Amino acid sequence: AVGLALFALFCAALMWAAWRALRNSTSPLASGAVASLAAFAVSSGASAVSFRWFGSGLMFFFAAALVTRFALAARREPDSAKPEPHAAKHTPYASRLTRRAAALAPRAAMFKPLRLPHALARRGHALGLAAALVVLVAMCVQAASVVLLAEAQGSADGARADSLYRSSLAVNPLDPATHYNYGVWLLLQKREREAVPHLGYALARGFHTSTCYEYLAGAESNAGQTEAAERTLAEGARVYPRSVFMRVRHASALARLGRTQDSELEMRAALLLDSRAARGWRWLIDEDIDAAIAAARRDPSVPMPGELQPEDAVFAVLEENERRFPEAVTSGWRARMRNSTFLRMP
Structure with missing residues (x-):
């Protein structure tokens, strides 16, 4: 019950952010990010595969970050959009560049970076680098698993195909797509008893x-x-x-x-x-x-x-x-x- 309530709260927060982003931002990036979230929600409602796929999850949270950014920027914009007192002092003879800079000054204030202590900033950079390395390693593992799976599906030699399927599962034992394809292959080889756990694993995880x-x-x-x-x-x-x-x-x-x-x-x-x-x-x-x-x-x-x-x-x-x-x-x-x-x- 707690998990369901938190999930509902998370969905409600995303819907609120999407509504604010579309209402207050004219950027095509905002509408594109909201459309990405909507497409992801529809596909996840039909099958859990899209949510369990590692690349889809990354794209979902990337789109969610964009939507949240536009929503928060829109929330701050009314307060910061008021003209500066000195903006009214410009004469008709002021240069166009000066007027443009004065008009953009309030918006630029929104994007001022947060000043952090030097030690904390260094730790933040290290944490970001570590997270990027973890994502890189995970994607490389996923890519290796997919390559082995493709080679197994294209192999006409039964023994080699079996070895490649097993290698793909050894690299990424949590991938339901590999389990499903290996299970179907075992079924075609009349090895039904071996196929059952792989097909059951895939069925329980979105297939x-x-x-x-x-x-x-x-x-x-x-x-x-x-x-x-x-x-x-x-x-x-x-x-x-x-x-x-x-x-x-x-x-x-x-x-x-x-x-x-x-x-x-x-x-x-x-x-x-x-x-x-x-x-x-x-x-x-x-x-x-x-x-x-x-x-x-x-x-x-x-x-x-x-x-x-x-x-x-x-x-x-x-x-x-x-x-x-x-x-x-x-x-x-x-x-x-x-x-x-x-x-x-x-």
């Missing part, structure tokens, strides 16, 4: 699209953790109550656990949202892609798998189904796609 929930649930299901998979999908359906895909996937997980009544209730909710998409997802999840394509050709009320949204969730389901339908890996739609890809290679 929570419906496809992220499906990847974790698929890894848990294929690793034999069916109850954990159902809990993951139940959370996903709670976070995205209007997602037809999440509802149908959860209904399927409940049916596999023998909870028929709960499964029917969840499927009914999906049908109410979009009956056509719900039927298409159920065919794809329970019977795999070849049966889903055949059903769509027979019945116009069943969409083709390519019509389902989100599109990346279709591939996540197909990856999970390869464990349940091993014969489908080398036949049907997958075989046709593999052959067409091979024929297009130079």
